[in-house]
Amino acid sequence: MMNRRQLLGASAGGAALVSTAAWAKTSNMGLPEAALMDGPSTQAPKAPDTGVPYNPVVTLNGWTLPFRMNNGVKEFHLVAEPVERELAEGMTAYLWGYNGQSIGPTIEAIEGDRVRIYVTNKLPEHTSVHWHGLILPSGMDGVGGLSHPGIPPGKTFVYEFDLVKSGTFMYHPHADEMVQMAMGMMGFFIVHPKDPSFMPVDRDFLIMLNAFDIDPGSYVPKVMTMTDFNLWTWNSRIFPDIDPLVVSKNDRVRVRVGNLTMTNHPIHMHGYDFEVTCTDGGWVRPEARWPEVSIDIPVGAMRAYEFDAVHLGDWAIHCHKSHHTMNAMGHDVPTFIGADKSALTHKIRLVQPEYMPMGTNGMAEMAEMAMPIPDNTVPMMAGWGPHGPLEMGGMFSVVKVREGISAGDYSDPGWYENPPGTEAWEWTGALPEHAKAESPDTQLNPANSIVSDRG
Template identity: 40%
Template sequence: MHSLLLLPIDYFLAAWFAVTAACTLYVAIDGYKNPEPVVMKWGFILVTLYTGPFGLLLYVIADKEPRPEAHEQFVRPLWKQGVGSTIHCVAGDATGIILAAVIVAWMGLPMWLDLIVEYLAGFAFGLFIFQSLFMKEMMGGSYWENVRRSFFPEFISMNFMMAGMAPVMSFLMMGHDMRAMVPTELIFWGVMSLGVMAGFATAYPSNVWMVAQGLKHGLMTERKRGVPFEKPGERQATEHVRSDAASHQHHHHGEHSGISEGAATHPENGSRADSGAAPKHMHATPEATSAQIAAFSLTSLVLLATGMLAPANWVNMRLSAHEVGGLIMPPGMLMYRDTTADAMREMSFADSRRVRASFPIDARGDRELPFTMDAGVKVFELAASVIRWRILPDVAVDAYAYNGQIPGPRIHIREGDRIRIRVRNDLPEGTTVHWHGLILPNAMDGASDITQAPIPPGGVFDYEFTAKQHGTYFYHPHAEPDRTQALGLYGALIIDPAAPAEDAADHDYVIQLQEWLWRDGLTFPAMPMDGMQPNYFTINGKSYPSTETIRMKRGETLKVRFIGTNNGFIHPMHIHGGPFEVVARDGETLARSARYLADTVNVGPGQRYDVIWRAQERGKWLIHCHIPHHTSNDNAETKGGGGLMAIIEVE
């Protein structure tokens, strides 16, 4: 089972939802005995479920009865009535929005359509369920009369709420961590929670105004029959503060006053045997004029349109959860409204949850690959999978690897050999293998969608050819190589000549170069573009000081095979302690007259140089890239360097 905890935000969210569960449980238990209608009890429960401690705070400071018989007076202030009205709005609308968000993510609708469906679902759920159905007994009249009376208040409130929610969801779901589009991820629910908080904040002012104008109800008190609403003298004090007209209106609404209609029975009616009964209906003529309602509706529409449309200037709202859901982009990468789903998949992280095996710092790659014989054919097996590979003691990259090693195993053969390489794909995406620089049948070249279809996840493909050349070569994928090769799919292919070599040395050492982007514990394919530049560099899968030390004696010779298995940069590779002789380039042995002395060669992606260096003096001599940044580890040096640096120790 895939772990939900990849980043620090995931641990925070896990804690947040644990606290939210506790807060919701408290509100549910305490609200059971709070003297208010059932619909408001559920309203506070749902809002606390969506907003955690903030919902609890609203319940305690605005609605929870502070002492017996005090609820009526406690909830009277207009700001608290506005809280109650907004709670009722958010509980219904947010429930519809969240249910729709889960469904449209499953359906794979584009983000722009996602927002429209969420708006319609939220409005419908709030109007037809929470307002007209759940409030039917209090509002009186038929269900459809209640729909008509509730339409404009719900329309205004929903517009203000969605104006706050939409940009939060758009920017965070379509941001660098697009796990936020997937309902099975914690961050999806974190974004929903934050969106509901933003929606509450933008809807609250309009709800305060609508309560004050008699368009919506606020907090109400509902007690059992026979239990007085107020303490003795409480009504007289209240009547002294309010005008008779306002008192009459709020008696019938159970709104600004915070008293349900049953509690607002006129004193002249005599007996209070029914005081405390639930309100029979909430009919009254609102104080708001048609012009005010129209102006509020228009303003809410403008804000809604802004919240829904503005994000399209910065993010690609045409993408869906099926296309990019679950991807994580490098934190510094620039994303635009025309960034495609294909581009995002190329640049996204190596999914840590697909790691098949982890290896310690002393594990080494480039181990020679054994073979079996089949009717005169040398048969090798390669398997590409996701592993965790340590390039430094404290840095473990999530990588794509052949046979669980980086670089992949060395295929060492002889000119004239007939070979078959069976490649199994255990990656989450298609792949091929290209045999860089070799003369072979076109069908064996490994060019994705040109000479062969990509090997699908779980698939197998056999490459078979005869080695017609000799020298230093390598293999790598030609299906999305900017991603898959950058994540570790490469290995050396060394072909010995049929005749004895003229440029033999005492020691033979292969150096394969690579660039890595490792941020926040995640690995991304390093690319020479904004936000995706590498911050670690490796020789044979390790960064200095974890690179191997080459040991030899004074007077001996060392053949170094530089291979540009990296993707993005030209590396000027330099050896201290004297010049070397360049004897081969790109697998082709140079004629003696064409050989030359140098102390630096520029190794670009795909290039190979064979050089012979003689140990003329004792000591520790460096092999390194001459771009200083490439000999650092995340811009820092350790024990004199980092990255593309290794030591030749001469005795």
């Protein structure tokens, strides 16, 4: 269960006296409480109780940062600090993040709001926060050494600006960026439209694509890795421990996907086609939207898509790069398909009787066997469904569309039971003769009269 310590209410009389400059130093007496999260499950959204109404977003395996009102300004408190994040059951990573977690909490506000964000640095080196995609004064942009000095360890700086446009944005350091982002420092910044009738949806999900290189048995990411990551994550979680996207039939659903890894990710959702309605540059006009079943998310970008949940079922959603739906992958493992390992197995079992040869017929058996693995790591393929092992990992989850899910209910409804006649079944009868390509143009080797089967 998650444990979020809510912000204390504050009246205008308790307001902090701060400069609007990003490098303004503050006293801890005037700071909003730094809300924390120490659990990995999805926090149900909390609808606003004041101001313009909006439908709050749902950060998978994450949460939204509370705020306090101070003379008409929304005040938030981010704490950059070392954190321990459970990537999956049985595996914890020692990361850097915000307010007890990686990814950091989602910031939600409304177009036209003025926000004041206190950033306290509890890291061993200086940091900054760049507000990715937001339009704001140059001195608030968060590029250390360019926009303002880096925030030293133990100090608190203030960022203050007006939210001049709605959309989906991100935040991350722009100081020692390679190290700090590789350690998990990133989060979402959602600005809702000031007009509640503009682009309304019933369910609004957030997925941040990030990645780590952590050797089995170790805890700290290798920050110098450029491309060969072995853990591909959503919101710093890996399947089978990424929560499902729970939806009620006929809901209008938005999925916002941001990418702060070092490669692109083609996100594919089964069972539906959808419309791309937003990028981190802004909303896509109706006449410019396009239909997809997969949307490629470039590095440093965000794409949002929407669909009407009319098809009941359990529908996979995942990155379509196959190795991104695997866990703890070893890049030096040879391919054994077709190899005869019987003699080798006999010799190894003389010294290691429990040795199991694997890989000669493919890798599916790895998902079925509970093999011993090193401490603090996870199997390469994992997860069980109603019909057996799912053989997935990494960037994978399930969109669960059901009848009668109450608004605000995101609890897992369990596995979908396919109605009779709608599930593939084994055929035991006679098979029709399969068609063959008779044309010489389709023959692989006409001289030997070998033709290609269409099956």
